Amino acid sequence: MSEPSDRPRHFIQQIIDADNASGKWGVWTERDAGDPDAPGAVGEQARARLGKPRVHTRFPPEPNGYLHIGHAKSILLNYGLAKEFGGRFNLRFDDTNPAKEEQEFVDAIIRDVKWLGADFDPKTGPYGGGLFFASNYFDTMYAYAIELIRKAKAYVCELSPDEVSKRRGTPTTPGTSPFRDRPASESERLIAEMKEGKHPNGAMSVRARIDMGSPNFNLRDPVLYRIVHEAHHNTGTKWCIYPMYDWAHGFEDSLEGITHSICTLEFENHRPLYDWFINSVNEGRTEDGSGAWGKRIHHPQQIEFAKLLFTYIILSKRNLRRMVEEGMVTGWDDPRMPTLSGIRRRGYTREALQALTEDVGVTKFDSVIDVLRLENACREHLNKVAPRRMAVLDPVKLVITNWSDGGASDRVEWMDAVNNPEDESKGTRKIPFTRELFIEREDFMEEPPKKFFRLAPGAEVRLRYGYWVRCTAVKKDESGRIEEIHCTYDPLTRGGDNPPPAPDGTVRKVKGTIHWVSADPRHSVHAEVRLYDRLFATEEPGKRTGNFVDDLNPNSLTVVNAVLEPALGGAGDDEPRWEDGIRRFQFERHGYFCLDKDSGGTSGGLLFNRTVPLKDSWGKESKG
RNA sequence: UGGGGAUUGGUGUAACGGUAGCACGACUGACUCUGGCUCAGUUAGUCUAGGUUCGAAUCCUAGAUCCCCAGCCA
Numbered sequence: 001m002s003e004p005s006d007r008p009r010h011f012i013q014q015i016i017d018a019d020n021a022s023g024k025w026g027v028w029t030e031r032d033a034g035d036p037d038a039p040g041a042v043g044e045q046a047r048a049r050l051g052k053p054r055v056h057t058r059f060p061p062e063p064n065g066y067l068h069i070g071h072a073k074s075i076l077l078n079y080g081l082a083k084e085f086g087g088r089f090n091l092r093f094d095d096t097n098p099a100k101e102e103q104e105f106v107d108a109i110i111r112d113v114k115w116l117g118a119d120f121d122p123k124t125g126p127y128g129g130g131l132f133f134a135s136n137y138f139d140t141m142y143a144y145a146i147e148l149i150r151k152a153k154a155y156v157c158e159l160s161p162d163e164v165s166k167r168r169g170t171p172t173t174p175g176t177s178p179f180r181d182r183p184a185s186e187s188e189r190l191i192a193e194m195k196e197g198k199h200p201n202g203a204m205s206v207r208a209r210i211d212m213g214s215p216n217f218n219l220r221d222p223v224l225y226r227i228v229h230e231a232h233h234n235t236g237t238k239w240c241i242y243p244m245y246d247w248a249h250g251f252e253d254s255l256e257g258i259t260h261s262i263c264t265l266e267f268e269n270h271r272p273l274y275d276w277f278i279n280s281v282n283e284g285r286t287e288d289g290s291g292a293w294g295k296r297i298h299h300p301q302q303i304e305f306a307k308l309l310f311t312y313i314i315l316s317k318r319n320l321r322r323m324v325e326e327g328m329v330t331g332w333d334d335p336r337m338p339t340l341s342g343i344r345r346r347g348y349t350r351e352a353l354q355a356l357t358e359d360v361g362v363t364k365f366d367s368v369i370d371v372l373r374l375e376n377a378c379r380e381h382l383n384k385v386a387p388r389r390m391a392v393l394d395p396v397k398l399v400i401t402n403w404s405d406g407g408a409s410d411r412v413e414w415m416d417a418v419n420n421p422e423d424e425s426k427g428t429r430k431i432p433f434t435r436e437l438f439i440e441r442e443d444f445m446e447e448p449p450k451k452f453f454r455l456a457p458g459a460e461v462r463l464r465y466g467y468w469v470r471c472t473a474v475k476k477d478e479s480g481r482i483e484e485i486h487c488t489y490d491p492l493t494r495g496g497d498n499p500p501p502a503p504d505g506t507v508r509k510v511k512g513t514i515h516w517v518s519a520d521p522r523h524s525v526h527a528e529v530r531l532y533d534r535l536f537a538t539e540e541p542g543k544r545t546g547n548f549v550d551d552l553n554p555n556s557l558t559v560v561n562a563v564l565e566p567a568l569g570g571a572g573d574d575e576p577r578w579e580d581g582i583r584r585f586q587f588e589r590h591g592y593f594c595l596d597k598d599s600g601g602t603s604g605g606l607l608f609n610r611t612v613p614l615k616d617s618w619g620k621e622s623k624g
Numbered sequence: 625u626g627g628g629g630a631u632u633g634g635u636g637u638a639a640c641g642g643u644a645g646c647a648c649g650a651c652u653g654a655c656u657c658u659g660g661c662u663c664a665g666u667u668a669g670u671c672u673a674g675g676u677u678c679g680a681a682u683c684c685u686a687g688a689u690c691c692c693c694a695g696c697c698a
Contacts, residue, residue, distance in 0.1 A: 008638050062698050161696050168694045171626030205696050215627035217694045226696035245698045269628055269693050361637050366691055496657050513657050589658045618659040
């Protein structure tokens with residue numbers, strides 16, 4: 001199923017190759033390979049999986065915010081590995097802190113992960129391993145905690161959070177707790193009381209007894225459970241104690257049979273803890289379950305990689321949340337936001353994200369990707385598939401003074417326009433050409449600089465798919481603003497084609513081609529078009545002043561009233577079936593745009609978002 | 625100045641003791657009914673200093689720089 005690739009294999013693929021070769025994780029069996037009788041690709045994969053080396057990955061978000069493009073790398077990496085090796089991929093909510101987590105985020109995350117194409121559902125996804133919640137493992141984790149207390153590897157500590165912090169020690173001096181040697185029976189009684197809600201928040205905690213002198217602070221008797229009297233989105237008020245990340249995470253992976261637990265670099269210091277907890281539970285346990293402690297539990301391997309960062313973009317959940325809460329943007333799905341919901345609404349495609357993440361690779365080096373690459377990945381995909389349309393964003397009227405030479409002056413000529421020059425199969429559509437048109441104001445200059453190939457007094461240009469026109473006059477209002485550009489057209493250039501050679505053999509050429517839309521209200525539609533630019537004006541928002549707000553780009557949104565060719569008024573037969581339901585177009589010579597979800601809403605008007613502009617080598621040059 | 629990671633053109637990434645390659649960008653040019661696309665070409669790199677070796681980006685030693693860690697966050 002996975003495409004053969006000549007790309008070099010990144011370090012995680014190499015680890016898995018080696019694991020598979022050594023048989024480290026065993027093979028898929030009837031018990032965990034999935035339903036072989038399921039219809040289609042799901043059953044097919046389940047059958048194909050049997051007897052093959054196990055590769056089981058997961059994406060474990062905390063539902064305390066929306067997912068962003070950084071997460072896309074992790075999702076695509078984990079899902080991609082499962083797919084490449086014919087394994088399975090889980091979506092698991094790491095919902096161990098009721099104070100921060102909400103159902104809204106759970107729903108949004110599920111939506112975004114699905115949109116990316118990482119189908120975790122074993123009923124529909126051939127590589128789907130399932131949807132899980134860490135909170136469903138709380139009972140098991142609690143039992144493990146009791147086990148560790150009985151093994152003298154954990155204790156209840158009655159130090160306050162503040163005291164624990166104070167007694168943490170320094171890199172070279174060990175920390176202390178007066179409770180680490182108390183009898184197991186006492187700890188067992190207290191943890192039960194904590195669980196029953198007999199103690200207020202912060203009164204005590206359960207701690208692992210590891211090494212108060214470790215230079216790795218994570219090992220200085222880390223907290224396993226803290227008291228939190230708060231309702232949980234999944235377990236309600238059942239629990240008054242909640243497990244900490246380190247204590248919970250390895251068990252979540254273990255319980256789900258995860259083989260490769262992939263996380264980001266900052267968790268490297270936590271790996272000893274990940275291993276210590278599982279090893280501690282396994283101490284005294286046996287392969288066949290004989291003995292006092294029962295059967296050994298599965299021990300996945302944690303692997304860390306560098307997260308994805310971009311220039312001009314902020315990806316900290318805390319700051320994204322702040323932008324939403326303080327109204328710097330309209331919401332988590334504001335098209336300027338780097339959230340998956342935001343860039344989806346902006347018009348980005350999952351294919352672009354897939355291509356980009358594939359492109360930047362997987363390493364342990366903290367790299368920062370130039371946003372241009374994100375934009376380019378999007379252009380590259382959209383260029384291949386987006387249907388072309390004509391739209392004038394800043395209209396000025398163009399009047400063809402000799403239109404009546406070719407017939408009635410109010411006649412409409414229907415021109416053939418190519419839908420996608422990159423894809424002949426997309427065919428053509430008809431666009432109405434009339435005596436009065438709109439062209440882009442910036443496509444005309446009274447005193448053009450050298451190399452300005454567009455319209456100017458006396459100059460001739462091609463109206464794309466229309467006619468060649470030559471400017472003969474300009475009409476201005478009192479303020480000197482151009483109201484109308486008067487032109488004559490050449491009937492021999494219908495469709496925008498070159499005219500036949502003159503009798504003496506010379507071929508007339510035109511340098512510029514500009515787009516246009518009929519000015520006749522019956523043959524055009526209007527729309528609000530939102531032109532988005534970067535949310536931040538500096539490469540590293542917040543670097544200068546310490547506050548990212550200072551680097552907000554005041555021009556991140558420009559709203560214009562545009563006039564569009566009529567085909568944009570409704571879905572056309574020539575449009576692709578976008579799998580995610582979003583209708584995307586290229587507005588010729590402008591860029592890529594998509595219909596906003598609020599389009600045709602209460603106001604009834606069309607509403608487009610600019611996803612990304614086309615590259616513009618003229619704009620670059622003309623600015624100097 | 626404790627511990628854990630990392631360092632190859634402007635950016636990202638390969639080379640796993642044997643020709644430093646690829647992609648993006650930038651710059652030239654060609655082509656073009658989108659100043660888009662496409663095509664061709666140019667540009668530019670092994671953090672430093674020693675050592676091992678016939679041969680080092682790769683191994684060793686010392687150093688430099690950057691990132692992470694003292695939440696009852698994840």
